[in-house]
Amino acid sequence: MSTKQEDIDVSVWRGDPHSGNYENFKVPAQESQTILDVISWIQQNQDATLSYRFACRVGMCGSCAMMVNGIPRWTCRTHLNKVLNGNKLVVAPLRNLPVIKDLVTDMDPFFDKWIAAEGLHHPSKTRLDPIEEIEPKSIGRVEIDTGIECINCSICYAACDTVTNNSDYLGPAALQRAWTVYNDVKDADKQTVLDAVSGDGGCLNCHSQGSCSVHCPNDLNPMNAIAGLKRATVASLFSRKG
Amino acid sequence: MNIRLYVLQRITALIMAPLTLGHIAVMIYAVQDGLSASEILGRTQGSIIWFLFYGTFVVAVSIHAAIGVRVIVSETFKFVGFTLDAFAWFVLLAMLFMGGRAVLAVTLL
Structure with missing residues (x-):
């Protein structure tokens, strides 16, 4: 300039x-x-x-x-x-x-959906138990690393056409958060996470347009997290019936 | 979109993909040999294999398209509940009827 x-x-x-x-x-x-x-x-x-x-x-x-x-x-x-x-x-x-x-x-709908997606920790231990060691290079931890730097700015949510067309859709940030929780070996209730993200407003609505990943200011890839949730949801369906 | 519809749409896509490739391959083969319409019908009519080939395709594409169109009308026109399901069933049955009619015409004696 x-x-x-x-x-x-x-x-x-x-x-x-x-x-x-x-x-x-x-x-x-x-x-x-x-x-x-x-x-x-x-x-x-x-x-x-x-x-x-x-x-x-x-x-x-x-x-x-x-x-x-x-x-x-x-x-x-x-x-x-x-x-x-x-x-x-x-x-x-x-x-x-x-x-x-x-x-x-008003950011309420955005954060309400974080809760609806079960993007919260479900403890597997008490405070009396020793802290579980997590190998930094383990598959789950590496996957978590790709999504953990979300700053909750809602840019992905604003970029998402599926959110525009379906107000029930949980949106990229909430689903990415759920994906990090799902991959956490310390989380005790992964099925609750999958149930929360596979309902009518869940990850299966994503059209993989990728606007979330294109516009994320921290170069995160929520579309990849959503794809992971889709795979886990389908796998869970067959394993439960089997 | 619930998990049942999602899985059904993916499975039907898996069925459609090889059938589409087979259809294109046969079309190229038939055209290169210079077959007329009546010569093609002579080969397909009365063939249980072609009936199953195109019959399976029609069933798969009807289910696949009905679920896809259901998503589009849900997002575009905000159809919900019974209206949305009824519309999807209508698309499914209409495509089954039209596709089934074509398959029968080509494969029945």
Whole structure:
């Protein structure tokens, strides 16, 4: 980006759960400017009522995801020069989630589905038992490593067309979490996980379009996790009948 | 999509794949030999093997397509419950009827 300061045309979605529209702002371009910097500049210099969500600003908390020029992105780690379309930038709340106000979405459906997918630990030992040793190179542990760095940003959930078309679908993040639990040798109730992810809103609805894996800011591969759950679900069906 | 429909759709795909390849191979073979329609029918009519070959294909494709279309109408038109199941059964029976009719015409004497 040149050192000469130019203005960017930024359209920001403003509204409440019932209605809204895009509002245009002129924002001075700066070197190494992130999308979150742009939104913060608007809030601090042009309209203090603009609502948005962020916390860590370093790509760890997963709070600041928004739709940027139609694509879900973590705004604190997305540089303006990477996504600028001509001189225009369009910022909107995350897709597939209800809007609270402006750029802030209600994350409840996203996290409720984590619980529905049984993405929680089912203990196999008491606190009196010795800690189980896990071999870092064991198959299950290696598989867990591919999904454990999820920051709950909901970008995959916003990118998923199956979520858009089927509101019951658990979504990539919740299913990936369930896959890590399923592969944990310390988890005592794998069948409960499989039952939770194979219902009407479960992993079998995935069309393997791969938007989750394409847009994941941490380069995780939820589609691979979902494929693993599909295989485990089918194997479980035959082993139970056998 | 429940596990029963999912597995049924995958199994029917496994059945369809070799039958489709067999169909294409026979078509290429027949066309290269310059067979006319009546000569082809002369070979297929009265053949229990071709009846089973295409009959199996029609059953597999009817089940496979009905489950696939069920997903599409569920996601696109938000059909649920009885309406969704009834639509899927209609697709299944319609394809079985049309496909079965074609198989009978080609393989019955």
